[in-house]
Amino acid sequence: MTALLAGTGLTYRRSGETFLIVKKEDDAPQSASANEGAEPSLVDELIVTAQKKEESIQDVPIAVSAFSAQALDERKIEGGPELLRAIPNVSFSKANFSMYNFSIRGIGTKAISASSDPAVAVSFNNTPLIRNRLFEQEFLDVERVEVLRGPQGTLYGRNATAGVVNMIPRLPGPNLEAMMKAELGNYSTGRLSGMFNMPLGDTLAIRVAGALTQRDGFDYNTFTKKNVNNRDLWSTRLSAKWDPVDWFSANVIWEHFEEDDQRSRTGKQLCTRDDGPAKVGGVNTSALTRARLSQGCLPGTLFNDTAYGVPNGLSFPQFLVADGITFGYPTPGPRNQNTLVRAFKNRLTDPYLGLVQSRDLREIATSYDPIFRSKNDVVQLNLSFDLSDNLQLISQTAYTEDRYYSSQDYNRFVSNPIFSDTGQPMVNASNLPYGYSATIRPPTPGGVYTDPQLGASDRMLAVDLSQSQNRQWSQEVRLQSAFEGPLNFSLGANYLKFKSQDDYYVFNNTFTYLAEYLYNSGAPPKTPVICEPTTPKECVYVDPNPLSSINGEGHNYFRSKNVVQIESWAIFGEAYWEVTPDVKITAGLRYTDDSKVSTPYPSQLLLGADRGTSGPSTGGKYSRGYPALPDIKQGWNEFTGRFVVDWKPDLSFSDDTLVYASYARGYKGGGSNPPRVDIDPNVVQYQPLAETFRPEYLNAFEIGTKNTFMNGALRLNATAFYYDYKDYQVSQIVDRISLNENFDAKNMGAELEVIWHPTPELRLDANIGYLHTELGKGAQSIDVMNRTQGNPDWTLVRPWVQVPSNCVAPTRHVATILGRGLDDTLAAQALTALCSGSARIGSFDPALPSLFRFWQMFGFTYNPLKDAPNGGRGFYANLEGNELPNAPNWTFNLGAQYTFNINDWRLTVRGDYYRQSESYARVYNTQYDRLEAWDNTNLSATLENPNSNMVVQVYVKNVFDDAPITDFFTNSDDTGLTANVFTLDPRIIGVSIMGRF
Template identity: 70%
Template sequence: MALSASVRARLGVTVSAATLLLASGSAWAQAGGQSSPQGADQATAVDDIIVTAQKREESIQDVPIAVSAFSAENLDALKIEGGSELVRAIPNVTFSKANFSMYNFSIRGIGTKAISASSDPAVAVSFNNSPLIRNRLFEQEYLDVQRVEVLRGPQGTLYGRNATGGVVNMIPRLPDDVFEGVVKGEVGNYNSRRMSAMVNLPITESFGVRLAGSSTKRDGFDYNSFNDTKVNDRDMWSTRFSAAWEPNDRFRTNLIWEHFEEDDQRSRTGKQLCTTDPGPSRVGTVNITSSVIQNRLSQGCLPGSLYSDAAYGVPNGGAFAHVFLASLSFGDNAQGVPVQAVPLGTDPYAGLTQSRNLREIATSYDPVFRVKNDVVQFNMEFDISDQLKLISQTAYSEDNYYSSQDYNRFVSNPIFNSTDGLFDSLRQPIIGPSALPGGYYTDPQLGTSNRMVSVDLSRSDNRQWSQELRLQSDFEGRFNFSIGANYLDFKSQDDYYVFNNLFTFLAEYYYNNAVGLPSNQGRQKLLCTPQATKECVYVDPTSIDKLAGDGHNYFRSKNVIHTRSWAIFGEAYWDISPDMRLTAGLRYTDDRKVSTPYPSQLLLGADRGNPGPSSGGYVSRGYPALPDIDQRWDAVTGRLVLDWKPVTPFTDDTLVYASYARGYKGGGANPPRVDINPQVIQYQPLAETFEPEYVNAFEIGMKNSLYDGKVRLNATAFYYDYTDYQVSQIVDRISLNENFDARSMGLELETVFQPTRNLRIDANLGYLKTRIGDGEGSIDVMNRTQGNADWMVLRPWLQVPSNCVAPTKHVQTILSRPFPDNLKTGALQALCGGSLRTGTFDPNYTSSVPFWRLFGFTYDPLTEAPNGGRGFEADLSGNELPNSPNWTANIGAQYTFFLGDWDLTIRGDYYYQGSSYARVYNTEYDRLRSWDNANLSVTLERSDDGLVFQAYVKNLFDKTPITDAFTNSDDTGLTTNVFTLDPRLVAFSVSKRF
């Protein structure tokens, strides 16, 4: 791929800087390393970092794995205060929040793009070596950390869950035998107030405890112009208690309990963008003059660039099936003329535009964000002998998540007509519960409004228990080993809701109106009970905060998962010679996942065979479960590594290694779709499950220390061969997971240069090339026809969630007939499979409205249309994997002035991420532009007193890049949720260690 001039320039700066580092080191060495008389610029070696990447303590330069590690001091210097900011210091790493309750941390193009509740993370997140399937380590801020390790590449042997992309391991500080404490306070822009504290208490010679806590409060980053409020704020706190006991030299144990809590208006997603689709004005030779017909041929939003002015439009709300159906007549005026609840042809968003500011939204419903997370870990180590150690790790975690926000982040026009002065069919004034005085409608979850209001809710509750046992040797000879076994039990319930007051309105006024009542009772709503005389749709009367969850007046995706996994694993280390080692590891994993499917029930009721509208459902209330989906896989994975420590004339220490690793990640079940009766509404079935993914990973690397330890230079090259990589998209209102074969290759360079005790420079560079395998394909919901003019996109019946394609010639035939719009729209819906109760194009089916006789053709969308009417597959061969920028780079420098008792350090960091794609289709709509980020800090420290003053600026140039994007469902217009960075943050802090 050709690079733009700006990209080449930025990368040139980074590469040139790395070259300059080596050249400077060489010059310094040739000069003999002479220091100034004061010694202020005396050269010092780069601090070594001890890591546990191979479950034993080793220097990071001795580990034959691509691993980046950061001590607490490194994290503070780089102003990395949470997991999401690690991207600024590691090559070929990206991060973005996901649309629901999790995130996508991607390493070398491999991340968690499968968002099903049953999918596993590709990059495992571990707390002190214990894997956590659900966690908040990328939302909470680091607290009293010893170090953070990021292992790149599949880690299938030693770590507690198979991770095809890598591992992020956060290791907290534990009690030691020295009394100490620290208190830190910080203030900044957005009215930021942050506090943290730690105290280490050695109770006896063998027992100690450590307490740490932090709190962050900050005003909102985003502006809600409709409510004139600041949203996307922070109000969160963390605590950690740890205790360590070492009664003798052979036995050690510790207990850690960490609690995190957040209750604020954090936005789960960013702004919602849309290039408005007005619908076609002409089909074949037929001009379309009716807005109703034009809307029914619109998909809501078009696949335009997210960076164009047009992207700040709104969806064609007239295309929504719930808006179209709400045009029912619900009363007559004094002249006996019917009045519609919502005027036919209404577009709730007509004439609206959005601010071009990604940090400005317009919503009547401010976000709500609540999280509670607890992790408890109990560790024991017993030295069986001087050469053998037995290690036990037991961990338990709970995570409760609740996030609600406006579904669209823009406000509709008023749409409801008023019942004031209207009469029902019995000529009685419309009063009481049926009335909409002033055109205002009251929804039990969303309150009273004359506009269309839509809110979503993502909620999850889960718990996890894991146990690991390991036996490690430390023989003096040429052979050592590590063997172990672990077990994990994970239970989760994830709910996703979409509330819309038109959904409730349709339930109450369309399905739940009684018929045949005595004239003295007027127009009444039908109570939705098992004894109801006709089909009804139950309306949940509870509020969002206390939701019963059994209503059919909202969309609910309920996902219940139980995962049980056990594994046995081991690694053997054989020193072939004093400078060469062979590492061989194997792992056998047995995974079992039980998914309990609960189909969605939006606007579905029990059909009792009575006159009136038929929704196609089986039940009126509640969410009956389908039979469990019980899946089981087993896999043998492992790695083989040969590393060599040659003696060279130009380095102090060198490690060269080559490795092969086999990685595996379990499959899962796709969420169930609508619980629809195929005798009423037909649509194409989708895959019930998705496959596990596997990777064969090849890597070569070199780690070097040069110039008496003043330069550290590491380089890595890798090649991945992926089978069945898991990627999701929204289809039929569910997260449909698909599998694609892919290839990935790249290069990574990491260097640290510290020529004097004053100056330190860090830099890294990553190059990544990914390619989806030949012959892979998928249906792009934004472009179902793939440019084929013989087919068109149509809007379906209300209960059918997704758009369809139909022959253009049939659409033209329907539109050319001199029939009313409602008959034409019914025919167009039938082209999508439609409702057999309202007609079919099957000539052998006799219905109340036989469309085939009216329009003169026969058509079966399930057999005659591509993929059952879903559309044409896009050819993905050779496309890049999502969130896989070709280039990432970072360079940072710090200089310390030694001023007597005080040290003054000035540091700057610059990060660059190249362009990438948000989806596998690699269209202009999917493109994510390159972006960069700069940070500055100034630190004044007096070590003798443990006193530190610091001022910093993060996101110096206040950039607002789009870091990722998510395409919403067809029936809400294919809008796009985008994600971005925090704005510029300026703060000043004081800390005191004692």
């Protein structure tokens, strides 16, 4: 350490929870630890490893915020999502599926793909983890948490375009010590944590730490009458450190995290209901055709009462199909005369008709309570060799496994009862519509349908399941110098291999219903339907297993399967040249070789194999399973790095000042978009989408200053930056997949961090961030919430059930179909054909001839792939100049704490106030996308007796019980474009007692 701090005029001491830097003059320390009482107004300064070597945070020419365990506890920052409250220009929110978005200076992880990398590198003890539990896991026995802002293109490399979050655990020490902490709070909160450190002789020490949290649910499900979104999680860490000789040190760390509870992966679903147009081109619409022209939900603001509606369920594609299903049963009269009984209770069945939602974001109504399970293991081996007094060789080896399982109600609404009570014996019906003949089984006795995965219900049930299994192995070797002269260096190489399988399922009992009783109407009369080689006609395989043990081969549910392998290696180096005692130059360069292999498995919802028989064609190629397409192989070779000049002038008005200017180059690899529906192009051709997305690149310019004033009582750090971003990755759900698009952008802003001790007892701190972002020239994208972009010559149309996305069609053609006076069902089915680009338009629909062409009936010709904008997908929205998502213009935090000395006790009272200005959830910056400004207040009181090592704390988090919408994502077209919103945890009140031994 002494060598690393040579020439800085600083030495270091360890005191309690923090490392302190002590200014020296003439080799006499000005002050000691604040905890020891000498010079108590000194602002504590952490030793950090932001440059992968130990330095004072005030000497690092990087915008970095660092927090000791004590500092985290003072602010009641218990996990990664709460770090935003203490760092300027940082935002955090959960994202869809198993993802989250930690955003720094407007740059986060808005790309959703199994092959995408996080823009903020999350590291455990300097090892980057592609998959991690930063969102779920609470901090455990940490030494400190460092957050580096800006691209770290040399030392952290490939996936650190926005910055780095580095969690440094406590390692075993030479002293026997232990800690126990117990906590109780509202929502029946119970939390235990502890640590035990034991030396084993002079060279070996072990440390064990663990934590357990249990808490009742934050949300109330009015349908199941249960509290959900609870917490039941635990972590443990075992570490050992061995120092057999002066020149060698080794430590090994194993950390395990596990959660098994009813945490909600997403929040409430909001919707401004879209009833559809009453007229099109002057022609009136019926209830059914109007629904075919509804997108389910409108792009209205989420902050009006109208947003607490429900989607137009009649617009769901499966209900158009089901509207035509009838079943034959014998009735008195002539032989073979049958009565046609409709499958649903009403001919026009909106499952959500008449329903409304509570305005309380913590109150939901769903038929299925969530299930949440995750496990994460990290094993790390660190070796350090002192090759000489000035050269150190460091090796870091790490292996991680991450497993994740989350299931919850997909639609987030409880539907009305929808099934008819057929209740008749099985018969052979010979007069089904359009000449079909089939063996019919009574599907809904008593008005109840039994789905093999979701069970029996009289309502529409929809459940999703997100699960993943990931493994990562990494190795890094670094050679670092600490010469007395002006030149030092850090050289290294690393290798990373990552394997992942992500599965996302959506189960819906109406999907299974259609598979069993429409597309499989000629299958053998047994339940469930099993597609056999001898099946006489096309067959859609129905998985007969319950949700807990599905075989993953069913076509009665949606499955997105993504298998990815990432292999990356890099060599890097930084040189540090002290040009003069006050001026230093840092120059770094990194070469990265990235390789990604994605194995696409297209989705197969309601698709079956065409056996060359008569009857409706689903457009599928397989009856069962999810065959893989050829691998998508991608690779990039990139140079990144940074160049920094820093100056430490001797100023009369400051104790210590650092001024720096830097340029950094960042890079993050591209990837492949998830595979789409595997529809036979000979049956239906539909809108093309990009198979892959490009890497991100960033040129970042920054100037900053770090200052200590008033004999250490005041610290003031300021930074200004300008980013030129190329191909920023942003995702939206299109065709039931997360489609990732690339946009150029420019970001600029400033940050201010202040800590001030006006008196030894009073501490004030603040951080303020200003951010301005704008998308680059020519930026454009199709907004799924507004495909026509207000053009009256085009009308949105819903597709047939196997086609995932809405389309746009000429208003005149829609009006022509509506004006022919067809039966409602036939007119609605004809409208759906406008979304297909094949000569066999309508072949999905058993009501229409397989070679049906529009012009034969309506007198016009139309092919959306040729005649409609962007193949029928819609018009581009102009995004140039729009703000990036999750990039508020202002963030700031104000904190104050005062310590009362009462005999042998110290009582510290602290309050923190955080505010984030309004921002946008999507790149389109419409009223629908706007997120209102929100704030958060936290209070704590800590009573400590240094002599007895006892600490009692009372705290209140989210004092005013606010529930702001912090972010949201939009669901797919065929589920109504509902908005899944995220919010904060409610008010949490707790009391804890901690003892050290």
